[in-house]
Amino acid sequence: MWLALVVTGGIDPLNRIDIAMNTLTIIVFLPAMGALLCLIAPKPMIRSIAVLTSLVTFLFSLTLFSIYFGSDAGTSADVFGSTYGALHHVIRLPWITTDSINIEFFLGIDGLGFPLIILTTLVSFLSCWASWNMEKWKIGKGIRAYFILFLLLETGMLGVFVSLDFFLFYIFWELMLLPMYFLIGVWGGERREYAAIKFFLFTLAGSVLMLIALVAMFFYSGDAIAQAGGEVASAYQENVTLTHGTFDLIELATNETIQAYFSSPVTRFLSIKFAPLMFAFLFIGFAIKLPIVPFHTWLPDAHVQAPTPISMILAGVLLKMGGYGFLRLCYPIFPTGAEFWAFTLAVIGVVSIIYGALCAMAQSDFKKLVAYSSISHMGFVLLGIAVMTKAGFQGAMFQMIAHGISSPMCFFLVGVIYDRAHHREINRFGGLWMTMPKYGTMATIGFFASLGLPGMCGFIGEIWVLLGTFDAGSKYPWAYTLAIIAAFSVILTAGYILWLIRRVYLGKEKEEYAGFSDVSGREIMILAPMALLALVLGIFPMQTVFDFTNGTLDLVLAHVTNAISMIP
Amino acid sequence: MNSHTYEILLALGVLSPFISFWLLVFVGPKLGKPLAGWVGVILGMGVPLAMASYVLLGWWFGEDAASRAMLGEQAFRYHWANLGTVPILVGIKLDSLTIAMYFMVTFIAFWIFFFSVGYMSGHSDEVDGKSKYHRFFAYLSLFAFSMLGLVLSSNLLFLFIFWELVGLCSYLLIGFYFHERVPQYAQMKAFITNRVGDFGFIIGLMLVYFQLGTLDLDDAARIFAEQYAAGTGIFASTFTMFGWSLATIMGVGLFCGAMGKSAQFPLHVWLPDAMAGPTPVSALIHAATMVAAGVYLVARVFRLMTPEALMFVAAIGCITLTLMALIAMVQTDIKKCLAYSTLSQLGYMIFGLGCGAWIAALFHLITHAFFKAMMFLGSGQVIEGCHHEQDMRKMGGLIKKMPVTAITFLVGVLAISGFGIPGTNIGLGGFFSKDEILAVAWVRTFDWNDYSRHEAEHGEHHAASVPAIDSDDDASDNLNGNHKQMLLASDPQHGDSHAAPQHGEAHTASESPRGLKPSAHGDNAHGRAGIFSHVPPMPKWMFYLALFTAYITPFYMMRCWWMTFMGKPRDQHVHDHAHESFMMYFPLIILAVGTCFASYFLFRDLISDASTAATIAPMVLATDGHLHTAAIAAAHHWLITGVGGSFVVGFVIAILIYGRGLGIASAIKNTVGIQQIHTILDHKYYIDELYHLVWVKGCLCIAHIARFFDTWVVDMTYNTLAKLTERLAAFMGLIIDTHGVDGIYNGIAETAIGMGEAVRRPQTGRIRNYVLFAAGGATVVIVLMLLYWGVGSPEQVAMLTP
């Protein structure tokens, strides 16, 4: 694992062994090593190497399940204990250490990161495999660069989900941004440069705010500790005392001293209350990724221009980083900010739900429609988190996973037909179910899953969020109205999805498409897992997701509500 | 018997169609015709039917009421997931109603599957050789799975899940011929209309979850009653909308779902169009089972309904049953005619539940399921025979060609018209169920609260005869007592045994409707007994509309039958082609027999057994006729004797008009006044047009506005931001040449240019500009330092200095 060594250079050999042996490190850097391999491999072998790498990564990430099934403790609640910050596969080593700054190489997972890691590795593998036929694309050149960037992207994404040091988190965040920029900008459609630049600018704007928050949080935590006498015992590590600011996300969230300082109304930044401002900074950074109206306009362009596998990654994983960011940074660290913004956030969420659905209804471009539908779906995530109820949090988390399954499937379905027809005009399609029966069946599953049909993954998230929102009515009177408005989206969603199905798959066969071959074995193999998961998640939500997430989510929520109750 | 045996058997019965679904999906094409069909029949419905029959007999004859209740109590629950903190327990609602529905569904569905094996072989191959035969049975199996699951669910959430699944099956099956244009729209219409209902359903769910803190049917009802008694929870909130309390809104919300599924008035539009699907589908889903699911839902959540909510239910039902019956009078498409009669009958059921005639409504549901399924199969037989001719005006005289169909169809017509011999217990389904609904409706039009108060005032001297019914047990005993009496009024089975005293009382009561009140004198229940202290009386017009429709129904049914089977053949070609085949009319015969005996069969007992205090008492004591049993008995008796023969009138008129072909009918149609009415009815009150204008067009319009907004406002904002950066840059001497901005014509491209430029411009290699920018940035920072961070202030300096 010498690559790990490079990344964590400047530490003593023993720790290097630790790193090399650490599961998360391996998971995170396997793709990067695959990228190196692609760098030197002969051209014909590249794509197989890439696909194999992503497959191995996926399989290896499955070993994480041993956390739950290794012991008799079966659920997240049991595994991650009774305090937020009980982690697994932790590795923390000093990375950049001066007398005032201590940036650590700090990886670990809990119920928040775990399902997203599995999702990431799975979606990455599937989409990597989906790029198998990239020579046939309009821009079929640069296979080597493509797959290298792809694998680097995967490393970046995985890193975001496992790194618990804000600095490291930020680095991975940016690391993930660049390959995406090139993947869209080079292998994209007609207006790829525009889309790529737009994506880049939006995300960069977000990460700038995040950077400000990062620095501010570091120094203010330092002030907090200084005020407390310069010596504060760590909240969750034995015999560790903090003497200056920290980037440790868990510490920032759980340390009473820091929390008290952050949330006290006298703490100011640019003469604005600290917690709300920082929350807003982080929130915008993540909301752009989620994306949330009005920061969403990069998404349709990026999706439409990006090649199919990249759209899958984009929809399947990148959007989840926003939600993950909320749950990992915004809410635990700035609960008071959350309370301050709750109404705004919920309203934005509802607006995104309805607005995205309406926009999707009006699209004539197949891919754009799916893109807008993901805006609508991610609105549920925001809504569920914003109302801060158990059901809401659980629903939001589930919605992330569910959308991570269904929307890549939808995008791949679009890609399948795009490879054959070379256009995406919904109104020019028709009768494809007759032409390609297998494809039609798969498409029905995929789109009904994203429609939120009960018994499929989409439903659980939506209904959980809706009920959770309504449940918040006891705290926030406005929650009733919002829940009802959000519930209205079930009609809109059904509207545009069914209309889409009718226009594309039903009806008489058209001559121009009569010659289309049905989905190939590879495509079936890519679609099948997602279809299967869409069903299984819908039927056994507890065994597939809730058992792994709820414990941690409840801890986070308890932490947040507790902190809010402290507000005078 | 082992306490879980029934559940296991029922569960197996649900599982087997699920298995057959996947089997048919994967290996269906290889099975081919008709093998795939038989798989569907055996695995998809045969097994469930076997289970159902076994369970039914075991349940009814093997257990007594106590053990039945006990079994229902200790039914198995599986912890499916946690909704927030509320555990969602999935299990089987094991009571007589479940079993009755389960048996009805499996029985009818089995014969419809059987019918389809023959029918679909001629109807599934339109699409250039690609057979959809197996697909049809796969869908049917999936439907069977969902429908049975719906019936069994003990949990509102799961009820909702299966609810949606049957919706999906109906969607897939309506659009089975999706290569044609009509079914495509029909299926969309069906699904989306149902979704509109589900919107309400979800709101109801939210309120149940939030206010009652559970989604389990029984717990919810219990907590609801407790909360009413204590005036806490949902009854504590002062929130009102359209003058409805929160509790009422909850009930109405749940009912909205039923309005969608059971196609009640504002949402009825999808059902007639749904006839675009294959005929067996119309018979199974859109006549017998799925559309009845709405009624079933209302029956299940009956205990969560406030009187106001029930009043709303009744009103909707009443409107539906009248309007749809009127439309049915002018339909010429045989399936459409049946569809509208179905709507009308569903209206009757909903109306019955609204008045509180819980038993009667469900009883009507089951009898209706039998004869309507049969009639649809018959119509399918006819359509098949007249190769795909559905217009009744082209038919006629078919009785010679297809006698069995004609006879069975006639049985159905009689049943739906409430055929029976007044004063006796001989009659077909409607004769008992529909009339009882009317009876309850009639009784509910009086304000019994006055009477109750009156009773309460002079309650003392009744003390002996008035057991306090404030506690549930008493209520239940008392209620069972009332049940017995009530059943006598209409139930043939007990008729002989206890007829005398009961009828005697009824006679004394039935001299005049007004006389009803005193007749309830001996009745020992009164308003305070129910959980709802005040129950408003039902407006009279509802009763009269329902009664009026009772006269229309026989007319249009007989009209339909006569135009199809009697008279002279009007289209020789069709007539010559007509034929019938055993595979198809055998199920007809079975169902016809079922129709004849459904009302005498166990169903009535099962339902009344289900309607114990634990099921409906909290509500029904106050709103349903059970409180005023004797009165209802009297009213029912009076109705049966007085109005029971109403169907004759309808028949006579129908035969008079259509006996001699269509001449008279068209003559009437063209008379002034009638003509306009006819046009309106023919266009179904233009509701479809209205909806298309308001909802479809409106929604799309909004959607396009949203898209426009997205492109030209949201996106253009960023575009403009980019532009501003550009302008600023220009001002700072960044830009030598600015492209002309013409956002109106190509906004997107402009965005591209704007953002692209904004990024690219600074990269133009003018060092001095960089310097200027950097310096500007530095200046800003310093200004900030001066303004905000008070640099230079002593403490700051203290920080800076070593």
Add this chain to the structure above:
Amino acid sequence: MEHIGLTHYLIVSAVLFCCGIFTTATKRNAIGILIGVELMLNSTGINLVAFDRYMGPGRLDGQIVALFMIVLAAAETALAVGICINVYKNLSTVDVDSASQLRG
């Protein structure tokens, strides 16, 4: 008579710095820009030495850094002039605006 303190020197360096910026920002002649840069470098030099003198007397750090500054400035100038000559050879002018082949 008032006492000459650190601030005085800093002010002077500020003047130089601003002049340097102005020069760099307004001259189109490559060498002119270079001169501006030199000015700025000098102002930093003044800062370094002044701080060294007034805040850490006896320690040479400030002066040493200033020394390096001078050396690097010299190196930078040498290179820059070389580049200018090259540009001039190719474009026969040192107007930086005309050296725009690399513009995107």
Add this chain to the structure above:
Amino acid sequence: MFRSRFHIIALASLGVVAFSAQALAGEVAGYSDVTHAAASGSWLEVGLFYIVAAAACISALGVCYSKNIVRMSVWLFGALGSVSLLYFMLAANFLAAIQLIVYAGGTLILLVFGVMLTSKSPWARFEPRKIEILGATVVSGTLFVCLSLLLTRADWATTDAVVAGTSMSDFGHSLLTTYLVPFELAGVLLMIVMVGAAHLARQDK
């Protein structure tokens, strides 16, 4: 008119150079009144400071003001000289010497060579756009105002400990001990620069 002013300025700067040369001589000789003056808060120090500072500022402004490249270099020469004087007054004699030798002796000459080599006529001017001048004026003006505000508001914890002028030996010592690595790096850099410059300026293409 231009020319006359140019001569005056040139003379002034020459005077500055002479002064600094004398100071350097004195330093080398081992005694240094300049440093003494700088150390003691006498009128000499103050007056000297204001003169030198004024010289520095004036020549800097001259750089800004003058349009053509030759004058700019002359003004720059003045600025560099006065800066070296400031170094003297800051008791950084060696540095001042280096400043004079390397800058005035090396860099400036290099610049002038550059001017000569690259310009058809040394008096050629490229006018910037008015807007640029405006922007530059605004920015640098604001920057100056803010900076001086900042500097005046801050009271630095300064020490007025009188220190003797540092000698070369101290420099050499710390260069070869504490700052060895940067020192070596600088050496390497210089070599690279030499090669690079040579390559860049090579005649044959």
